[in-house]
Amino acid sequence: MSTKMQWVYTEKVKDHFVNPRNVLDDEDSFGADGTGMVGSMACGDQMLVAIKVRDGKIAECRWKTYGCASAIASTSMMSEMVTGMSLEEAYHITPKQITEALGGLPEHKFHCSVLGDKGLRAAIDDYLEKNGLENPFTKSVANIVCECVGVTDQAIEAAYKAGAVSYEAIQKATGAGTVCGKCREKTEAILEEMEHLYGKNHE
Structure with missing residues (x-):
């Protein structure tokens, strides 16, 4: 029997894992304009993203993580x-775009790619808040999950962060799934993602 380990990722993933770009070595000396922390050590992945902003664009993006190869590479x-994108463009980058740029990730590792984009959004949120600027991007990235009541994924995320960490608690907090119930599968998938990002006992 061969004992040689098999690499199941693309060469681009391997390259970015072995030679990661823009790692944040020293947070204090970087002098970030905005920072965002997402993830939970209880779930095994935690991500810090730090940005510098010049003329409404991402001048530099640095990061550090306790995570798997997929989280590091993505x-x-x-x-x-x-880097070089406007804040609006950067705010709307998706895990799918990142994964496609890497040439794909194993399906069970796709959730790791959301750490980076969530951390980036949090860093942009932090930058805007620190500078007393309105965030014009939030509503444009919200997706309707429960059509009957008009509950978005962002409303579910906000409820989760406020302590609603079960499907029943989300129903009570937002009204999602209280009419026809067809959105339950989508809601539970979001809850799994939130648990990965923030931990179940984050509150």
């Missing part, structure tokens, strides 16, 4: 992709 790739 955030390394993201940091290259968003």
